[in-house]
Amino acid sequence: TVRNLAMEKVAETVKFPCKYASNGCTMRLLHTEKRIHETNCERRPYACPCPGTSCKWEGPLDDVLNHLLTAHKTITTLGGEDIVFLATDIHLPGAVDWVMMQCCFDHYFMLVLEKQERHEGHQQFFAVVQLIGTEKEANAFRYKLELVGHGRKLTWEAKPRSIHCSISSVICSNDCLIFETAMASHFGDNGNLAINVTIYKTSYY
Amino acid sequence: TVRNLAMEKVAETVKFPCKYASNGCTMRLLHTEKRIHETNCERRPYACPCPGTSCKWEGPLDDVLNHLLTAHKTITTLGGEDIVFLATDIHLPGAVDWVMMQCCFDHYFMLVLEKQERHEGHQQFFAVVQLIGTEKEANAFRYKLELVGHGRKLTWEAKPRSIHCSISSVICSNDCLIFETAMASHFGDNGNLAINVTIYKTSYY
Ligand SMILES: [Zn+2]
Ligand SMILES: [Zn+2]
Ligand SMILES: [Zn+2]
Ligand SMILES: [Zn+2]
Numbered sequence: 382t383v384r385n386l387a388m389e390k391v392a393e394t395v396k397f398p399c400k401y402a403s404n405g406c407t408m409r410l411l412h413t414e415k416r417i418h419e420t421n422c423e424r425r426p427y428a429c430p431c432p433g434t435s436c437k438w439e440g441p442l443d444d445v446l447n448h449l450l451t452a453h454k455t456i457t458t459l460g461g462e463d464i465v466f467l468a469t470d471i472h473l474p475g476a477v478d479w480v481m482m483q484c485c486f487d488h489y490f491m492l493v494l495e496k497q498e499r500h501e502g503h504q505q506f507f508a509v510v511q512l513i514g515t516e517k518e519a520n521a522f523r524y525k526l527e528l529v530g531h532g533r534k535l536t537w538e539a540k541p542r543s544i545h546c547s548i549s550s551v552i553c554s555n556d557c558l559i560f561e562t563a564m565a566s567h568f569g570d571n572g573n574l575a576i577n578v579t580i581y582k583t584s585y586y
Numbered sequence: 587t588v589r590n591l592a593m594e595k596v597a598e599t600v601k602f603p604c605k606y607a608s609n610g611c612t613m614r615l616l617h618t619e620k621r622i623h624e625t626n627c628e629r630r631p632y633a634c635p636c637p638g639t640s641c642k643w644e645g646p647l648d649d650v651l652n653h654l655l656t657a658h659k660t661i662t663t664l665g666g667e668d669i670v671f672l673a674t675d676i677h678l679p680g681a682v683d684w685v686m687m688q689c690c691f692d693h694y695f696m697l698v699l700e701k702q703e704r705h706e707g708h709q710q711f712f713a714v715v716q717l718i719g720t721e722k723e724a725n726a727f728r729y730k731l732e733l734v735g736h737g738r739k740l741t742w743e744a745k746p747r748s749i750h751c752s753i754s755s756v757i758c759s760n761d762c763l764i765f766e767t768a769m770a771s772h773f774g775d776n777g778n779l780a781i782n783v784t785i786y787k788t789s790y791y
Binding site: 500501502503523532533534535536537538539540555556558559560561563564566567 | 705706707708728737738739740741742743744745760761763764765766768769771772
């Protein structure tokens with residue numbers, strides 16, 4: 382055990398390069414810090430942001446849009462700052478995802494609605510807008526999601542998250558619009574749900 | 587059994603007065619309709635709208651406010667159409683209620699925030715505004731609840747419900763702002779949560 386302690390002392394002071402050094406990361410880290418850094422490293426590859434698929438693609442940010450447009454052709458893209466994201470058949474049982482893209486301010490945004498049983502026996506909807514860009518670029522924007530119907534209105538406004546952050550971790554941190562499946566009946570119509578999505582440039586906001 | 591059938595036939599056609607006839611209800615009902623009507627009868631007494639207490643008071647609408655001001659003196663009342671409902675110690679464990687009153691447009695409104703485990707193991711907040719008045723009078727108003735903080739905003743707008751409808755049935759029908767306890771951390775500050783409450787006259791809205 383004396384020897385282990387000695388080894389630990391060495392390990393505690395030796396610094397290793399980040400595994401994304403070849404992507405340009407210059408960080409050198411203690412082995413205790415290495416994993417946490419790499420999970421969040423700005424130079425880590427981007428995973429395919431398309432939820433609910435088994436797509437294992439990952440690559441640089443510059444290739445994400447091309448990947449989506451070629452490998453996920455069913456995703457609709459709408460242009461404009463103010464669009465309607467229409468989710469159909471919201472009563473379908475089980476975990477379901479609805480995805481579309483919005484193009485405005487020379488950027489592409491992913492709009493995601495997820496029905497999920499985060500707590501056992503209690504399904505909820507989670508809706509969020511993510512920028513196909515870095516977390517830093519995302520700081521230049523805000524988005525608003527709005528559900529309207531039967532004299533009621535539910536609104537969520539926030540900064541979009543970068544797709545660098547997985548949709549599951551965005552939902553996990555509650556950084557999204559969350560509403561009850563039963564709540565959807567106030568807003569839905571024939572099993573369809575229209576979400577008004579508006580994107581703003583922060584400086585205009 | 588022939589005799590029972592005959593009795594049932596009689597019961598199916600005999601009409602009984604509503605049990606709130608002495609309060610002015612003139613309805614006469616088949617015994618099969620009687621209970622449903624009485625649960626919703628406009629002439630039924632008002633129960634004490636104060637949630638989370640064991641108060642068993644009930645009486646006419648005209649006496650509700652007096653009851654609240656004398657029997658529930660700890661409830662704060664603020665005047666104005668646009669106020670801040672400050673809930674303190676929102677991290678207190680278990681089911682907790684926060685209540686205050688808002689006075690504007692010559693009416694009193696009850697503001698209620700409830701922390702409740704509607705689904706086992708999953709605590710949520712429920713916030714709603716109720717009019718101390720009839721459901722018909724409530725049609726003249728709308729209210730907005732707004733949570734703001736850390737670059738995020740969550741808003742709920744709806745018609746206030748009459749206190750004639752119990753808070754539990756309002757929550758049960760999802761006719762309120764619902765948010766995760768974890769969501770409160772985006773908006774709360776030192777365990778306190780400020781909810782901006784605005785009441786509108788429908789005609790101004
Ligand atoms: Zn790195
Ligand atoms: Zn993909
Ligand atoms: Zn009656
Ligand atoms: Zn009472």
